[in-house]
Amino acid sequence: LSVDGRVREASDAYRRHRALAEDDAPERAPLALAPEPMTIDGLRTWLAGRRVCVVGGGEAVAASGLGPRIDTYDLVMRLDSHPLHPPGTGERTDLHAVSHASAGPGWRRRAEVRLVFGERAEQWAEAVSLRLVPGAQSYLGDRGLSHPVRDPALLAEPRWATDPTTGFSLIRLLDHLDVNPTIDVVGLGLPGQLRPEELHWLRSHARRAAGATGAFGAVAGGGLITSLR
Numbered sequence: 613l614s615v616d617g618r619v620r621e622a623s624d625a626y627r628r629h630r631a632l633a634e635d636d637a638p639e640r641a642p643l644a645l646a647p648e649p650m651t652i653d654g655l656r657t658w659l660a661g662r663r664v665c666v667v668g669g670g671e672a673v674a675a676s677g678l679g680p681r682i683d684t685y686d687l688v689m690r691l692d693s694h695p696l697h698p699p700g701t702g703e704r705t706d707l708h709a710v711s712h713a714s715a716g717p718g719w720r721r722r723a724e725v726r727l728v729f730g731e732r733a734e735q736w737a738e739a740v741s742l743r744l745v746p747g748a749q750s751y752l753g754d755r756g757l758s759h760p761v762r763d764p765a766l767l768a769e770p771r772w773a774t775d776p777t778t779g780f781s782l783i784r785l786l787d788h789l790d791v792n793p794t795i796d797v798v799g800l801g802l803p804g805q806l807r808p809e810e811l812h813w814l815r816s817h818a819r820r821a822a823g824a825t826g827a828f829g830a831v832a833g834g835g836l837i838t839s840l841r
Contacts, residue, residue, distance in 0.1 A: 647744075647752040650725060652766070655757060658725065660791040662686035667701055668779055668799030669694030676700045676836055678798060685796070691778045693718035708749070709782045711775070712739035719743050727753040729781050731762065731774055760785040772809070780810040787817065787840055795840040802836070814838060 650658070665685040667673065674697035682688060682702030689707040693716025696703060708723035712730030726749040730736035736758040744752070760766045761776045761784050776784075779800045786795050800806055801814060819839045 646746065647726070647749045649754045650751040650757070651754055652756050654751070655725070655753065656789050656791055658751075659687070659786070659789060662792060663794035664689060664786060664792045664796070666779065666783055666786070666795070666797045666800065667691070667694070668797070668802070668805045670799055670802055670805065672802055673697075673799040673836060674700040676798075678836065679703070682798065685794070689782060690718070690721070690723075691782065692716060709778050710739075711778045712736055713775075714778075715743070720745050720748055723749050725749065725751045725753065727757055727782070729758055729760075729776075729778055731759045733758075757785070760788065777806055777810060780806055780813070783814065783840065792841055797838045797840065799836055801838050814840075 663686045665682050665687070666689045667682060668691060674695075677699060679697075679699045679702040683704050687706040688702060688704040689709065690705050691708075692710050692714045694701075705721050705723045707725040707727065708718060708721055709727045709729065710718055712728060712735040726744075728736055728739050728744075730739060733755060736755055740752070756763075756765065759781070761772050761781055762768070762770050762774075767784060767788055772780075779797075783795070783797055783800070786792060797814065801811065805811075806814065815838070817840060819841060
């Protein structure tokens with residue numbers, strides 16, 4: 613994977629901050645635990661050909677009993693600091709997407725890839741430098757992956773809110789890259805998970821399928837699973 617100097621700088625800033633803040637930080641955060649940067653091309657390669665499930669939060673998901681099904685996908689992706697309840701949410705986390713504003717425990721969740729979303733460069737850099745947990749991720753999305761919806765180099769859709777929700781940013785990025793045979797979204801169609809205009813986009817872009825239930829696209833799993841591919 614290509615090395616982006618901005619991620620290196622952010623990782624170095626994080627280590628300097630920890631070293632100044634805590635005397636034992638060098639023992640707990642060795643340089644070897646710094647994540648490798650992941651570019652848009654690197655993410656596309658990592659995703660290609662794999663079945664993806666994006667898992668939202670909420671009591672309905674926790675009580676759904678979908679956990680075993682979720683863990684069968686090639687890649688399981690989680691958002692912010694939604695708690696795990698294995699019978700409903702599954703246990704695996706291959707990719708974790710998190711808002712720069714999130715201060716919850718999700719940063720400590722082990723994931724192969726972590727994407728940090730923030731519209732402004734300083735938001736992203738500050739979140740990475742202050743909140744990234746050494747050893748909790750193998751790869752860190754670079755600045756080029758930090759605001760996919762409004763980024764002129766990616767979707768270039770400025771009409772959306774300045775800070776789209778984490779779930780919307782992730783599913784739009786996956787839809788844009790278009791390299792996965794399956795993209796299933798669990799729980800994001802429930803009230804309160806997305807903004808109204810984001811929910812409308814999800815529903816209107818759900819895959820049309822024979823036997824689909826509900827007014828929009830392909831919905832399954834008791835109405836909790838929406839399929840984009």
